[in-house]
Amino acid sequence: CGKASVFVYIFIYYESASLPNVAPSGTASQSTTLSDSARAWNAIDGKSDPVYYHGSCTHTAHDQSDPWWRLLLPGIYRITAVSVTNRDELAERINNAEIRIGNSAENNGNNNPRCAVIPSIPAAQTATFQCGGMEGRFVNVYLPGAAKVLTLCEVEVYGGTVRQTPTGPVSMPCLAGTASQSTTLSDSARAWKAIDGNSDPVYYHGSCTHTAHDQSDPWWRLLLPGIYRITAVSVTNRDELAERINNAEIRIGNSAENNGNNNPRCAVIPSIPAAQTATFQCGGMEGRFVNVYLPGAAKVLTLCEVEVYGGTVRRL
Structure with missing residues (x-):
């Protein structure tokens, strides 16, 4: 479906004592996509199956420079933590990926402030990174360097709304534009x-x-x-x-x-x-x-x- 991203905000303050995984409410994209079975939304499909060939993980094209995955949230959120599930093999490909959070779309969101560097995640395991309440509508996993491949089997983003309730569609529905x-x-x-x-x-x-x-x-x-x-x-x-x-x-x-x-x-x-x-x-x-x-x-x-x-x- 085609999407032309249009954002409309009413500014309010909201805080939840129990912060949910807000990733499924957002829209996922990535720098490149290896195949139809490896699209960006697989990382927020609610399935943390780490076996790549089961079809629930993302995968960028081979040997790309600076690949990235991005979550666009339906507003500005205060992010407390991000969890990343790694694939079951070739686990070292995630090494040194960066989690970046903010409101700038510059460089696809990869110039936003850094929450954490992922030194490594064992094969088929999930690691959680604390972000201390960083605010933003973009949550990126960015892997700097040449000849890289980025695969994510699930990304969960925990936080609460800071300044958002949509008065119109945050992401326009299919072909509304x-x-x-x-x-x-x-x-x-x-x-x-x-x-x-x-x-x-x-x-x-x-x-x-x-x-x-x-x-x-x-x-x-x-x-x-x-x-x-x-x-x-x-x-x-x-x-x-x-x-x-x-x-x-x-x-x-x-x-x-x-x-x-x-x-x-x-x-x-x-x-x-x-x-x-x-x-x-x-x-x-x-x-x-x-x-x-x-x-x-x-x-x-x-x-x-x-x-x-x-x-x-x-x-x-």
Whole structure:
């Protein structure tokens, strides 16, 4: 299902004497996904089965630099502890992973403050790390270094709400934001692939968009179900031919003229490294159209994920 992330908050204070596992209420994503049986949500499915081949663990692509797994909570939480269940074999792959918690989407949340470093977790075991009430809506497990693989068989996050009750959907339901694009190369490269919740940057895994070859001024557009104040847009680039994204523009506004590409510009994307995600701050620009527009002749536009952060101004 496609998701365009939109956050709306009323600020209150809440504290629970018995803090629950809040991970199942969030949305999980990861840097890459090895296969359909290893998706990010497996880590919050309530099953701590450590046998990878039973199909309840996550797994990033092989030999990736700085792989990560991220939980987006439906508000800002005070996190007291995070428990991680390791797989039954190749247990050393978790060594030196970092748990990071905070409210910044910069670098996919991996720049947030660090709760703990995981020195190791024995095979098929669970370890709990105390976070001392750190506040945030992002909880990341981040494994820095080259040629790494990150597998998690369960992640539990214990905490209580600090400043959140949603007045609208925290994560918009499937295709409530509707994606379209100027042309489509094939059925496996349709516009909605950029909001399917899967940031796998390997184009041939089938979770990226792709316009027709050698098109003039290709574009991708998200139509939101109302007018939103957009604070930031994150774009995940493909793993090869990364230079194709160079000089694309993010445009936000309410005009459908020229398919929305005449709306005000939030940012120009100078480049995004292969298989990486970059976040662009839009400063609260208002609109119901969010476009990625690539001006010029003989261009191809591919997006492996687009995330849009903001709050409702007026629903239509």
